[in-house]
Amino acid sequence: MSSPRIRVTFVIQKLLGLTGGAERMFLQTAVSLAKLGMEIDLVIYDTSPAAPQFDTGGLTITNLCPITSTPREGGNKTAGRLKRIPHSGPVGHLKWAMTHGMFERAVRKHLKRTTPDVVIAFLPPAITAAVRAVATLNIPVIASTHNVPEHDFGLDSPRWDQNPVYRTRARAALSGATKITVLLEDFKRWLTAEEQTRTTVMPNPVQRLSPSPVQPADRENIVLAVGRLTDIKRYHLLIGAWAQLHEDFPEWRVDIYGEGDLRADLSAQITAHGLGDVVRLCGVTSDIGAIYDRARLLCHPAAFEGFGLSVAEAMAHGIPAMGFADCAGINQLITSRHDGFLIDPAPTPQAALTASLHSALSDPAHLEKLGQRAQKIAQTYQAEKIAMKWETLVRDCLS
Numbered sequence: 001m002s003s004p005r006i007r008v009t010f011v012i013q014k015l016l017g018l019t020g021g022a023e024r025m026f027l028q029t030a031v032s033l034a035k036l037g038m039e040i041d042l043v044i045y046d047t048s049p050a051a052p053q054f055d056t057g058g059l060t061i062t063n064l065c066p067i068t069s070t071p072r073e074g075g076n077k078t079a080g081r082l083k084r085i086p087h088s089g090p091v092g093h094l095k096w097a098m099t100h101g102m103f104e105r106a107v108r109k110h111l112k113r114t115t116p117d118v119v120i121a122f123l124p125p126a127i128t129a130a131v132r133a134v135a136t137l138n139i140p141v142i143a144s145t146h147n148v149p150e151h152d153f154g155l156d157s158p159r160w161d162q163n164p165v166y167r168t169r170a171r172a173a174l175s176g177a178t179k180i181t182v183l184l185e186d187f188k189r190w191l192t193a194e195e196q197t198r199t200t201v202m203p204n205p206v207q208r209l210s211p212s213p214v215q216p217a218d219r220e221n222i223v224l225a226v227g228r229l230t231d232i233k234r235y236h237l238l239i240g241a242w243a244q245l246h247e248d249f250p251e252w253r254v255d256i257y258g259e260g261d262l263r264a265d266l267s268a269q270i271t272a273h274g275l276g277d278v279v280r281l282c283g284v285t286s287d288i289g290a291i292y293d294r295a296r297l298l299c300h301p302a303a304f305e306g307f308g309l310s311v312a313e314a315m316a317h318g319i320p321a322m323g324f325a326d327c328a329g330i331n332q333l334i335t336s337r338h339d340g341f342l343i344d345p346a347p348t349p350q351a352a353l354t355a356s357l358h359s360a361l362s363d364p365a366h367l368e369k370l371g372q373r374a375q376k377i378a379q380t381y382q383a384e385k386i387a388m389k390w391e392t393l394v395r396d397c398l399s
Helices: 020-037 077-081 091-114 125-131 148-152 164-176 185-190 193-197 235-245 261-271 289-294 307-316 348-363 364-374 383-398
Strands: 007-011 041-043 060-065 118-122 141-144 179-182 198-199 222-226 253-257 279-283 298-299 321-324 340-343
Touching: 007 020, 007 091, 007 125, 020 041, 020 118, 020 141, 020 307, 020 383, 041 091, 077 289, 091 164, 091 193, 118 383, 125 141, 125 164, 141 164, 141 383, 148 164, 148 185, 179 185, 179 321, 179 383, 193 198, 193 307, 222 235, 222 289, 235 253, 235 261, 235 348, 253 289, 261 279, 289 307, 298 307, 298 348, 307 321, 321 348, 340 348, 340 364, 348 364
Parallel strands: 007 041, 007 118, 041 060, 118 141, 141 179, 179 198, 222 253, 222 298, 253 279, 298 321, 321 340
Antiparallel strands: none
16 A cells, blocks of 8 residues: 655745745746645735746645735735834734734634645745744644755844834744755854754756757847846945946946846936836836846845845856855855856945946956856756755654
8 A cells, every 4th residue: 555645835925926936936836745645735824816936847826815905906905004003012912813813813714724734935934933933732843944044034123023022033933944944055054053053955957948059149138137226236236236237348238137126216216327228127027037038147136145046047057146255045056267256345336246247347348257167057956856855854854
């Protein structure tokens, strides 16, 4: 008689309409484990009316949120009012209950009804909700982190909810998880010695997103950037650099793919420098593989990353990538001057990026050589290897 299928519930809070790396990995990991024979349940708590932006592999998504906003309503009005509630004193606990407690209760009710063998929670809000939800259910939880842990779980980090009640409970949830995953080996160092014994390095899988490699002659003189338009990505540095470089490289242009809160600010910067013809905010595309196949260089000036997925994917497509040497999540993917460029941010990040771009674009033959070497990253992070590593981790939870 065959063994029963392992039942795994994946939990993430926000998924609908989002195009980030964590959201993509949430679905990609679930689909990969389903292909390995596991029974997969996808759970979210999302007010968005949008559709998932990545392939669900035919898996069903259960939205536990009782209220879904519409575009006309302009989002969740209750959430907007909650942002104005102060954090201090008993009010902080009230705000936590209203913003996160409902998510936790919905997850607990769902897990009590479905009784999965393992829960895999992506990102701090879902990790917190899942670990607290299973406290009386005896279900193991894998806390899947997707950024530098210090930035996501540090008590004084500016990321996520600033309510000290939330921050304390999120940190405690990470400590209470059965297993923890981090994207890179260096990220383990922030965890306690005991937490490190439960931690597995689980990088993102990297693969080509288009069928076959292109010839160098088929590429265009494009400096590409891919990611959310947020402060952390620092695309203002790339635009500022191009304001100084575009006259020296009139046959080149900059294409920035992504959406985010800084679109208006970046657009205004482009206009102020008169770069409208050579710097484009291209929005989101469903075929980023074809975009990688057109460019000659990827520039990623982020301050930090969990795992630079756009950097790794660009390299898999034969594009050398450029980022800062002090950027966690990038500096372990690029070997400077071998398959890309790591920039010393001195004397200033702006000056350093401008100088590095000028040097790189002045030697197209060198760019081509670096791009050829960069493709080997796909062998290091093969999707099949990562899927098997996930399967082993799930089985370890059960044993």
